Amino acid sequence: DQQVKQNSPSLSVQEGRISILNCDYTNSMFDYFLWYKKYPAEGPTFLISISSIKDKNEDGRFTVFLNKSAKHLSLHIVPSQPGDSAVYFCAARDAGNNRKLIWGLGTSLAVNP
Amino acid sequence: DAGITQSPRYKITETGRQVTLMCHQTWSHSYMFWYRQDLGHGLRLIYYSAAADITDKGEVPDGYVVSRSKTENFPLTLESATRSQTSVYFCASSESISSGRGNEQFFGPGTRLTVL
Numbered sequence: 001d002q003q004v005k006q007n008s009p010s011l012s013v014q015e016g017r018i019s020i021l022n023c024d025y026t027n028s029m030f031d032y033f034l035w036y037k038k039y040p041a042e043g044p045t046f047l048i049s050i051s052s053i054k055d056k057n058e059d060g061r062f063t064v065f066l067n068k069s070a071k072h073l074s075l076h077i078v079p080s081q082p083g084d085s086a087v088y089f090c091a092a093r094d095a096g097n098n099r100k101l102i103w104g105l106g107t108s109l110a111v112n113p
Numbered sequence: 114d115a116g117i118t119q120s121p122r123y124k125i126t127e128t129g130r131q132v133t134l135m136c137h138q139t140w141s142h143s144y145m146f147w148y149r150q151d152l153g154h155g156l157r158l159i160y161y162s163a164a165a166d167i168t169d170k171g172e173v174p175d176g177y178v179v180s181r182s183k184t185e186n187f188p189l190t191l192e193s194a195t196r197s198q199t200s201v202y203f204c205a206s207s208e209s210i211s212s213g214r215g216n217e218q219f220f221g222p223g224t225r226l227t228v229l
Contacts, residue, residue: 022128032216043117043203043220044156089155093216100171103156 001079003027004092006104013111021107023090026071030092034101035064035075038087047088048075080111115139119204119221127229134193134224136204143209145187146218147179149169149200156203162187194228201225 005024013019023033031052036044050057050064050073055065063076077084090104117138126132136145138142147159148171158171160179168179176198178190187206191198202225 020194036220041223043205043222045220046217049216091156100158100161101156105153105155 001026002104003030004102004104006088006090006107007105008107009105012111013080013109015111015113016079017097019075019080019084019109019111020088021075021077021088021109023073023075023104024071025073025092025102026100027092027094028071029094029096030102031095032093033064033066033073034060034093035082036091037084037107038089044089059077077109080109082111082113085109087104088101117204117206117219117221119202119224121165121224122222123225125227126194126229128195129193131196132226134189134191134202134204134226136187136189136221138185138187138206138219138221140206140208140219141184142206142219143184144207144218145181146205146207147177147187147189148203148205149173149198150223151200159189159202169207191226194226196228199226199228 002028034049037047038044048059048062050066063073066073087106087108089106091101120135146161148156157173160167162181165184201223204221205224207218
């Protein structure tokens with residue numbers, strides 16, 4: 001039973017437009033959420049994170065929004081660039097299981113020129 | 114090389130053979146992790162280590178053995194490889210929980226293992 005769900009396996013967006021990647025979770029003990037980006041043949045790289053006590057965190061073109069009541073978070077990329085084409089993973093830290101990140105299956109983003 | 118490295122990057126082996134995947138990090142991070150990535154499963158934690166000589170099981174530990182005699186190294190051994198262990202393996206590290214970056218894990222480039 002997946003505790004972190006990324007329901008869209010893929011997303012295609014035009015360059016310059018907004019990309020919105022979604023993530024849902026089920027465990028109320030998750031206290032930290034992270035987004036990672038992964039290019040083919042490379043390891044995931046950290047992108048942005050948010051604590052469960054916040055509802056928004058912004059870093060340049062990337063913003064993560066957290067809705068705790070809905071157990072939903074989203075990553076916004078504005079404006080999208082072709083170099084953003086990658087697989088994006090949502091991960092959640094389980095406060096009851098220190099250090100263990102629970103991962104979603106990923107969403108493959110394609111930004112078309 | 115600075116950072117976190119894995120070797121080999123690619124490995125083909127046969128069923129029943131022992132295989133060791135190496136992981137080395139230069140940051141002196143306390144925590145190290147091994148994940149496998151398979152289609153339809155995302156990243157699954159195999160084993161992790163909080164410090165030298167301290168290891169613990171993750172979600173899918175069966176068929177794997179780890180050790181951590183030095184902070185910087187965290188080898189993963191498949192004692193008798195099976196076809197179901199064909200996967201991409203990622204090693205990761207992170208700082209102690211008291212650090213402001215403690216929730217972020219840094220990943221190696223991965224090892225693609227094929228078991229015939």
